[in-house]
Amino acid sequence: MQPSVIEMMYSQRDEIIKQWKNEVAELNQFDSTLPTNWFHETNEKFVNLIMDTLDLEENEAKEQFRSFAERLMNAGWPLSYFTKGMQLFRRVLVQMLTSDESFESEKVFETLNEVERWVDGVINQLVDEYTGSWENTLHLQKLALKELSAPLIPVFEKISVMPLVGTIDTERAKLIMENLLEGIIEHRSQVVLIDITGVPVVDTMVAHHIIQASEAVRLVGAECILVGIRPEIAQTIINLGIDLRKFPTKSTLRKGIETGLELTQRKIVSTS
Template sequence: MNVYAKDKILENRDTIVEKWLEEIETFRMDDSLQNISDMMYANTNKEFVTNLFEAIEKGDADVDRPLGDFAERLIHLGWPLHYLTRGLQEFRKVTVETLSQLDSDYCQSLEFFQEIENWIDNMVNILVNQYSGSWENTVFLQKMALKELSAPLIPVFDNISVMPLIGTIDTERARQIMENLLDGVIEHRSQVVLIDITGVPVVDTMVAHHIIQASEAVRLVGAKCILVGIRPEIAQTIVNLGIDLGKFPTKSTLKKGIEAALELTQREIVEFDVHKGGETIADSNT
């Protein structure tokens, strides 16, 4: 923005701010802003317009810093992007209308309008880039966290591990399950792996195919696989779809699966104190 346009805007700061605050109040009732208190909205508006004028005062060399920092805070607070873009559009309209009323040929010239347009477009680009960059980073971090938590292999006894599956299984997640499963079997030296599908809402042909692949992979690295958590409706779906799960054992509950795994590793649960009703795991050869 050239020096003359900048000076004219700063000279009429109070008038522009007053009109802008009135205009931005008109979209206060948007659904995305309903959860924001009146005080918070009013304070944010004042901070917004203060940052706009700070950006104008600083000039092109440091134009993105005030609004960039402000936008980043709003992102973390969950404010919508259109609050900022509409706020900038209102600022452009109010500035042009206010300065056009002055007795100045320049303020009514095409050059002046172009200066304002270019400055606002630059601000919009800065804010959109700030939002998109922050959201991309947030989504990436969330995706990585979900991957780490989506398919953990948990050792429950010596040589026995459990992989609880929760939610929908797609191709990408199936690949992650396979990697975690094989890495975990090697790391924990598992002889038996229980794949628990209690938390999987739907088992269709694709999901069953992924589970069969996982069990085959486990077998190839020298371990055995037991599928547990087969609810009645899931069992009926498997039968209706003609899915063959006969290559590896299945159990209805995790408890029954653990009992089967202990048997496969030549152990069993036995009572160690009849009076207290306690139980322990003992080697069946003793």
């Protein structure tokens, strides 16, 4: 930034901040639940940060913006607050520059271009910060989902259950298959119950993945029972013409376990 522009901005700092606050006040519409005093306090910090970093070294200025943005990101503030805030600051600054009688008219385009580059640089950095944070959060969520998704749980000797919850896509179907086969070997399961009670929609693709899983179970010497067939799921399967007759199905997990016990020559008896 040109020293003359920075000097002008510092000399009119209070007026620039005042005009920016008036412009940015409307941004509170992005979250009506945000406390007004917190919003105004954050605006105060934001605009002072912008002014205070004008004459800093690039790396130092970036670090201060990064630290400020990180705190607000963790608090749930949207990216639009930063981008719109910087755009409004550019508008206020341009208005101040062009209305200043001492401003050299022959340098107007050069100065405005410099202001544009500076504001765009800050916006790009904030977008990068948010993108990086979002990608990191998404990566951690995927890891957590992978750790918690589709576990094979031994419930009795030689009988295991795999409860499925949520939507099943191709990537998750691959994970289900891996956990299923590895779990059968590890737990020495002879009967596996795949519980789809928590699967909201069973379409052709989901049914295809389930059929593949049951065939894989059969290939490693175990029996597969599909449980959790709700009436609406049964109707959908019939309407889609999906053939699930190749392996047993039960409406509830309890009935599936009873069948599993029978297949392993056991049964539940009352002791009373």
